[in-house]
Amino acid sequence: MGNTTGDELLDAQQIRDEFGISPSRLSELLRDRETTGCPEPDEVEGRRRRWKRRTIAPFAKDYKESKRQLSGADPAHPLLAQLPDTLLSTSQVGKQILGHKSTSTLLAWLVDSPGYFPEPDVVETTSGGRKRRFWQVATIVKWLAERPGPGNPLSKARATKTSAPLDEGDPEELIDPKQAAPILGYGSHLQLNRAIARGILPELMEPDEVIQGRITTNRWKRRRIVDLARARREAPSSSELAERRLHAALEALRTAGSAAASVTIAQLAQAHPGHGSVVAWEASLAEARRELGGTR
Structure with a gap:
């Protein structure tokens, strides 16, 4: 077995193998080191970064312990990347974002610990009398940033900052x-x-x-x-957005004329903010090119 003293230098792959922190996650922790406390590398050669064992081991162990306490909560879940007023169901919040095996934990919070978890933004009652609860994305994002107790995945420093x-x-x-x-x-x-x-x-x-x-x-x-x-915040229905994207793409291609091939997604999106993702714009631009008989 190689050197395991405190001065041993570990790169990102070795840190992953020993402590279970992926290279991409380690880069994020280092980038946000002011709030995560991730130590600076002891050696940097080009894009390769290495830490002495004595430097990274205490942080990595603390990080693993904090992750163990998070109960699977994921503040970076794709569901939270939607519009702030998008409604999320009890199952989406409890199982997918908070990582619970069932929704019973979330519902128990509402009944047994009033004030700990926010009340639903919308409550619907089905014809059978069952309540369906929904929270806005903004509500869950805010709670994750400010949630009390050791399970908070975001530090108070970051929430304030x-x-x-x-x-x-x-x-x-x-x-x-x-x-x-x-x-x-x-x-x-x-x-x-x-x-x-x-x-x-x-x-x-x-x-x-x-x-x-x-x-x-x-x-x-x-x-x-x-x-x-x-x-x-003022986005119309998805069908209306699709119509607007197609109209915008057609106008851009017509205006560009012989330079139509130079029309890009970034240009269209900047000119029409809030009109959709890259995938949505790609589909609209492709449809516009077909309609005008052009080639991509």
């Missing part, structure tokens, strides 16, 4: 993901970054400024973020 700023401000001011996330209804900048990476927010694929350093940070003009937030 990402408290929603006022929409008012200089429209040309450049703001980073931590400032943009609460305006758009996300519980953290990590959720926002994941939504952008998954193509949910094509409007933000092209930032107004990129700050290069040990950590690359995108920044956007405040007006773009505020316009997108308003558009998402």
Whole structure:
């Protein structure tokens, strides 16, 4: 067996094998180190980072213990990347987001521990007299960020740091993901970054400024973020959005003329904020090209 002293250097793969923290998760923890407490690497060679065992082991053990206490709650679940006023069922909240085996735990919170978990935003009664409870995405995101007890997956420091700023401000001011996330209804900048990476927010694929350093940070003009937030809150039905996307794509292709091949998803999404994901825009643009007899 190799060196296992405190000075032994471990890379991301070795940390995964020994402590169960994936390289991608380790990168996220390091990127958000101000609130996660993840230590800086002891050695950096290009893109390779290595930590001394004495540096990373205490943090990794504490992290694993905190994960054990989370009861499976997932603050970055794809369901939470939807519009803030989207309604989630008891099953979606209890089983998929909180990781419970059944909804009985969530329902018990409402009855036995009033004030611990938020009351449903909508309650419907079926013809058989059974109650159906629904929570808005924004309600669950807020609770996950502020939930009491050791199971809170987000630190109090982060909850305070990402408290929603006022929409008012200089429209040309450049703001980073931590400032943009609460305006758009996300519980953290990590959720926002994941939504952008998954193509949910094509409007933000092209930032107004990129700050290069040990950590690359995108920044956007405040007006773009505020316009997108308003558009998402006022979004019409999915069928109407599809019609608007197709109309926008047709107009863009006609305006571009012989340069129609240069029309991009990012251009369309920025010109029409809140109109859909990358996948939705791709389908509309493809349909528009077919309608005009063009080729992609």
